[in-house]
Amino acid sequence: MILITGGAGFIGGNFVHHWFERCARLSLPEEPVVVFDKLTYAGNPHTIGEHLQAGRATLVQADIADREAVRQALATHRPRAILHFAAESHVDRSIHGPGEFIHTNMVGTFSLLEEARAYWNSLEGADKEGFRFLHVSTDEVYGSLSDTDPAFSETTPYAPNSPYSASKAGSDHLVRAYHHTYGFPTLTTNCSNNYGPYHFPEKLIPLMILNALDGKPLPVYGDGLNIRDWLYVRDHCEAICQVLEKGRLGETYNVGGINEIKNIDVVTTICRKLDALRPRADGQPYESLITYVKDRPGHDRRYAIDPTKIQSEIGWKPAETFESGINKTVQWFLDHTDWIDTVRSGAYRDWLDQNYAERA
Numbered sequence: 001m002i003l004i005t006g007g008a009g010f011i012g013g014n015f016v017h018h019w020f021e022r023c024a025r026l027s028l029p030e031e032p033v034v035v036f037d038k039l040t041y042a043g044n045p046h047t048i049g050e051h052l053q054a055g056r057a058t059l060v061q062a063d064i065a066d067r068e069a070v071r072q073a074l075a076t077h078r079p080r081a082i083l084h085f086a087a088e089s090h091v092d093r094s095i096h097g098p099g100e101f102i103h104t105n106m107v108g109t110f111s112l113l114e115e116a117r118a119y120w121n122s123l124e125g126a127d128k129e130g131f132r133f134l135h136v137s138t139d140e141v142y143g144s145l146s147d148t149d150p151a152f153s154e155t156t157p158y159a160p161n162s163p164y165s166a167s168k169a170g171s172d173h174l175v176r177a178y179h180h181t182y183g184f185p186t187l188t189t190n191c192s193n194n195y196g197p198y199h200f201p202e203k204l205i206p207l208m209i210l211n212a213l214d215g216k217p218l219p220v221y222g223d224g225l226n227i228r229d230w231l232y233v234r235d236h237c238e239a240i241c242q243v244l245e246k247g248r249l250g251e252t253y254n255v256g257g258i259n260e261i262k263n264i265d266v267v268t269t270i271c272r273k274l275d276a277l278r279p280r281a282d283g284q285p286y287e288s289l290i291t292y293v294k295d296r297p298g299h300d301r302r303y304a305i306d307p308t309k310i311q312s313e314i315g316w317k318p319a320e321t322f323e324s325g326i327n328k329t330v331q332w333f334l335d336h337t338d339w340i341d342t343v344r345s346g347a348y349r350d351w352l353d354q355n356y357a358e359r360a
């Protein structure tokens with residue numbers, strides 16, 4: 001089995017769905033997963049509820065910085081790989097309170113690495129040879145690009161600008177050092193901005209969809225001309241599966257959507273989709289809700305990924321265009337008000353107490 005930290009979050013949760021669908025599609029044995037997740041505000045067991053209920057996935061609610069809990073989970077479940085998604089992930093929150101970001105992204109990753117290394121050292125033969133630690137990171141570690149700079153490659157120097165990206169850069173360096181010093185079998189992926197189902201509505205795309213549906217202002221930071229390279233979350237999940245299978249130990253792979261888009265264009269695209277799918281009662285276009293607001297301090301101007309390495313070495317490329325991915329995303333949010341309610345009301349915590357306390 002594989003152990004997934006942060007598997008109740010946005011990308012980790014999508015990964016759990018992708019994993020089982022992929023096993024079925026490729027006629028692979030259904031390999032179970034253990035989700036190791038603290039269930040912070042961003043973690044929601046509803047996201048993976050069907051797999052928990054079917055017994056394919058097991059939830060361990062704990063902090064990656066709790067070494068005893070990590071040790072126990074590894075000893076009990078004996079995974080062949082650890083996929084490390086758990087993180088504090090929102091730049092704006094890192095500006096208001098960096099402490100949690102240092103705790104989880106740096107201290108937590110360090111604790112996980114220490115316990116994973118001890119576990120790996122206890123393995124023998126093919127189990128030890130085949131073990132993998134895949135660290136999921138971000139393109140934000142490379143800093144900000146001007147409009148004319150080339151896209152980030154794996155050799156771009158690190159220049160993180162926010163407490164979030166600095167804490168992720170620190171975790172990347174630890175992972176690199178554990179491979180270099182101890183020969184620990186690591187793989188690292190640095191991806192661009194993800195979007196898709198189960199996206200927590202504090203991030204740009206889900207926030208805009210839900211605010212629009214509520215008739216609330218659509219807050220665009222600064223001049224709205226910042227650029228992100230949007231990656232559909234399932235494309236990212238498939239990239240992780242392929243890096244896990246084929247990646248060279250100690251290497252990093254950049255994963256990008258080949259979709260550089262200005263924020264204002266993302267927001268107007270969402271507005272137009274909603275105009276077509278769910279027109280407003282007053283007949284006004286959703287774009288009339290767009291409101292420019294004060295910029296984020298230190299706001300990175302542009303991110304873009306050069307995916308040449310993962311394309312040529314691993315053979316992965318994104319399947320979705322922004323047009324196809326945003327259509328799926330908007331439709332998913334229109335169809336899943338039940339999930340949105342669990343996120344908004346916090347009822348998922350009650351659901352957890354009712355259904356999982358006794359199984360912990």
Ligand code: NAD
Nearest residue numbers: 006008009010011038039040042043063064086087138194
């Ligand atoms: P998320 O915030 O939606 O989910 C994070 C998950 O980690 C949650 O389930 C949360 O409960 C869990 N978690 C947080 N602190 C924990 C701790 N101390 N111990 C155990 N679990 C903890 O994040 P996401 O968007 O799914 O991101 C997943 C990974 O991908 C992160 O490492 C992030 O840095 C990286 N990433 C995300 C994006 C993006 O666009 N979302 C882009 C690039 C990289």
Ligand code: TYD
Nearest residue numbers: 091193202203204205219220221226228263
């Ligand atoms: P976000 O989803 O927070 O991801 P990141 O900061 O990690 O790239 O933001 C994406 C872009 O959207 C970023 O340039 C900030 C901008 N943004 C807004 O303009 N308004 C908002 O309300 C939010 C949340 C983000």
